[in-house]
Amino acid sequence: MDRLRKWRSRRKSTVIVAQKGHNSLEDPPPRYETDLSPPAADPSASHYGIKVLHADPSAVVDICFIHGLTGDREKTWTAHGHSTPWPQSLLPSRLPARILTYGYNAHITQKSVASSNRLINHAQNLLTDLSADRGFEGAVDRPLIFVVHSLGGLVCKKAILLSQNAAEPxxxxxxxxxxxxxxxxxxHRGAWMADWAKTPASALGLVKSTNVMLLDILQRDNQLLDSIQVDFLTMIxxxxxxxxxxxxxxxxxxxxxPVVGKIVNEQSATLDGFDAVSIYANHRDMVRFASDEDPGFRRVxxxxxxxxxQISTGEF
Structure with a gap:
């Protein structure tokens, strides 16, 4: 009888580990952008909105960073073993720029209640928050550059389109x-990640709420995704x-x-007629630079x- 109980105990443990592996591909599960397993704790609203990483009184440009799915306005840009995001630690000494980062609730699963915001809601909030920040700073007319990761690129494109058609200056x-x-x-052309991303909630049963609207936008044939792409390229x-x-x-x-493959392949991540450069990293780590010697950092x-x-010299 004791041997039977031990066998059942070992079998139960094996099943649990297998379920975890199905959810997050590794044991223990990693926490990263597009690690779509439930977060350890609900994100705080204090991580949302604009945060100034570096204020430069001689800035000629604002550079705004925007994270992607399940990301964070600081952690997304922070290398393993580091406590400071690289836009804050590596950029200020090299660019006459004010460095900003924007956070929004991009978690598709949470232990309490996931945000029901759609992509257009996140885009409108970005437009409102960034406009307000630049207004308070007295920098409404300062040139602006975005650096965006994953889903953050779609939010950015939609925000620019909303700004183009805005009635208020x-x-x-x-x-x-x-x-x-x-x-x-x-x-830009969708990501197969959308279907895979739906697995964790049902596989583990640990979440109470899922924002399926953010997942839907990532489907390859999603009409909203296509319309954003067409409208953005037409605008450019x-x-x-x-x-x-x-x-x-x-x-x-x-x-x-491992197992999953590339989250966003080259075809989906590039736009015809524009520069396309690779970074020797996976989808998560391609935006986490540990030093100024990192080839990916030097390319960006x-x-x-x-x-x-070119902005400084008036050429741009």
Whole structure:
């Protein structure tokens, strides 16, 4: 009888481990952007909105960072073993810029109640919060660059489109001041992650609420995703035809996750006619640079430095 109980105990443990493995691919489960297992604790609202990482009185540009699905406005950009996001630790000494980061509730599953906000709600909040911050700073007319990861790129594109059509000058100023966008692992054409992402909630049964609206936007044939893509590219084309420059640069992940593969492949992460550069990392780590010697950091820095230099000299 004792041997039977021990066997049953071992079998139960094996089943639990297998379920965890199905959910998060590793044991223990990693916590990262697009790790769609339930978060350890509900995110605090204090992590949402604009946070200034570096205030430069001689800034010629605002650079705003936007995280992606299940991300955080600081942790997303912080390398393993580090306590400070690289936009705060590595950029200020190299660019005459005010560095901002934006946070929003991009968690699709939570232990209490997941946000019901759709992508358009997050985009409108970004537009409102960023406009207000620049207004308080007295920087409404300062040139603006975005650096965006994953779903954050879709939120950014929609916010720019909303700004373009805004009736109020304070909201339209985001569009008027836009100089460039650095897209990092953004699923412009959708990501297969959407179907996989639905698994954890049902597999573990640990969450009480799921924001399926954020998952739906990632489907390859999602009409809203397609319309954002068409409208954004149309906007860029018309601006260039009118003589106004808005630069675009796309970075894509080189490395897959074990079993899962690449979260956003090169085809989805790039835009025809614009620079496309790879970063030797997976979807999570492609935005976590540990030092200024990291090749990925140097590639992103060069793009930001080039644009900022042209803004400083009046060429852009």
């Amino acid at each position: 304070k909201s339209r100023s985001i569009f008027d001041c836009l100089k460039g966008v650095v897209f990092m692992g953004t699923p 084309r018309r601006l260039r035809e009118s003589g106004r420059r808005v630069e675009i640069s796309c970075f894509y992940e080189e490395l897959p996750f 820095l060069w793009q930001l430095h080039d644009w900022t230099s």
